[in-house]
Amino acid sequence: MxxxxxxxxxxxxxxxxxxxxxxxxxxxxxxxxxxxxxxxxxxxxxxxxxxxxxxxxxxxxxxxxxxxxxxxxxxxxxxxxxxxxxxxxxxxYGIQLRYEEGGPVGPRRDPGQRQRLLEAHRLAAEFYHEALMVAPEAQPGRQFVTDRGFDRAAAEMFSMGWAPRGGEALVSHLKSKGFSDEDLIVGGLAARGQRGLYDKFRGRLLWPIKEISGEVIGFGARRMLDDDRIEAKYLNTSETPIYKKSHVLYGIDLARRTISSRSQAVIVEGYTDVMACHQAGVTTAVATCGTAFGEDHARVLRRILLDHDAFHGEVIFTFDGDEAGQRAAMKAFAGDEQFAGQTYVAVEPRGMDPCDLRMADGDAAVRELVASRVPLYRFVLDNTLTRYDLDRGDQRVDAIREAVGLARAIRDKSKVDEFLREIASRVGADVDQVRQEFKASQGSSRSSSGSATAPSAAASGPVAAPAAVPAGPSFGAPQFADEREALKAIVQFPHLAKPLADDIGENDFTHPVAQELWRRIEQRGLPDAPDPSWLPGLSDSVTDDAFRRVLGVAAVEPLHSSERSTQAVVAAVLARLQELTVARRIVEVKSRLQRTNPVEQAETYNRMFGELVALEQQRRDFRERVIGAMEQL
CATH class of the missing domain: 3.90.580.10 (Zinc finger, CHC2-type domain)
Known part of the structure; x- marks a missing residue:
């Protein structure tokens, strides 16, 4: 592309x-x-x-x-x-993008397409919603909403809609707003038939599918009429430039903030299940849209849960108690490596989904279902052990060997030993036997992977070693305060630093982090005028996360006295940095003078003494610059 x-x-x-x-x-x-x-x-x-x-x-x-x-x-x-x-x-922001000629073969990007499609979907959602609220033909849809235990406020909260049966109502409405046939077809809102363009959804109850930001990107449509020629109970928007079903979670726009604040996400199976959970107070519920929960869905939740902090969040899957639900749970466990947080499963014994459960037993029952969650590995253990005849010794051994494999997948290692005890209790074996099998399984896992600690270079190919922060005092230590201030001044106000930075070099910084960042700054060069793209470009050139974090701090942490004259602050900070460099050089020269015999090494002594005098003068000059800049504040 x-x-x-x-x-x-x-x-x-x-x-x-x-x-x-x-x-x-x-x-x-x-x-x-x-x-x-x-x-x-x-x-x-x-x-x-x-x-x-x-x-x-x-x-x-x-x-x-x-x-x-x-x-x-x-x-x-x-x-x-x-x-x-x-x-x-x-x-x-209304910026027209251009693209490089001669790039890889692929479809040309239309920078304005996304905004057009989003606007078309926004208007379509409003059109459909109005139809559900007032159109006589939408009565089956309104009745469904009521029959499922929801009121008008719930339908409005989720922006539910009705697609008119005629087949051209939405097309006519959107074309009157200036949208082209191509916009409607590419966006999945219409299709082309022998008689021309027609609405993609007809005579169906609709749920707008929204991005995390709240923008409508597609629709889910439920069959409501017996004469609907499409037999499928649910239809979803096909893949479009703005709708990728493997990346979308229904209800994420409503649940995002609560997921983040509670560190919990509840995964249900359908639109009405999401609605039922939210109406019952479980406002962390989301659902996939016509596809199984996968890696891309997990990536969306990871970003919200921020589960890089081990065991920070909970991901709770709700499954039916039947065989299909158990298979779904096993599949979720196989993909559990996608989360560092704890993964749970909540199963309704009668096989009810959250919407049916709410209708039968009320809001409290839905909340209790989620509260009664059990660790997914324990649920999987129960299903694993049912496949063995635990009255037979050989079957018990086989059961233990499979069960300890589950223990290896538990991320919270403090819980592993307790789980091994649970296996022993459930199987009817000695806990030491289970522990021994667990250790043996760990050993075989290491030997099969080649190394317990390092990946094989042959298997993974050459990997460039990242720049690591060297051992030693932290860059946040007090002795590096002036270097931190200098980096902040340069990074935040590079155009003001440029006239003053000609004499600054890598040796003016003593910490390796500051030295590396200064090298990157020198390579990029300082701008002559304010340039919003300069800092992001510098950040792009810093590949190591640790160095990039330091750069991030330097970019946003206020300069001392920054509420005063910025130019004077930058001048004072950089002069102070250079003064310290000269001070270090003075210490070095004085130390050498003390070790030099002025009689036997007169020439060397006199040269160093002259150097010391010059350095002292240079130090006074920098000190005067600092004082002069401070007087402007």
């Missing part, structure tokens, strides 16, 4: 205000020094540590280390690729 021109990417970074992008997801308040602060959307916190610097076009969280520019923020919060994030921002 053709590549977006670099100058257009830079234009997006220049024109897009990062605080406007972030405020679609995070409430920001002024924090002084040109910074804004809010609760981090990438991890659960009670005290705001998420900082945004609009002037620099950068964000950084002091809690979890997330950071970057507006493009990176949208990529992380929405799970987008780089090009898609650029295109979305360009469309929202």
């Amino acid at each position: 053709a590549r977006i021109k670099d100058e257009d990417i830079q234009l997006v970074r220049e024109r897009v205000r990062i605080d406007e992008v972030v405020e679609q997801y995070v409430t920001l308040r002024n924090a002084g020094g040109g910074a804004r602060k809010g609760l981090c959307p990438f991890h659960d916190e009670k005290t705001p540590s998420f900082n945004v610097r609009p002037a620099q076009g950068f964000y950084h969280c002091f809690g979890c280390g997330a950071g970057g520019d507006s493009i990176k923020f949208l990529m992380e919060i929405e799970g987008l690729g780089f090009a898609e994030a650029v295109e979305r921002l360009a469309g929202k």
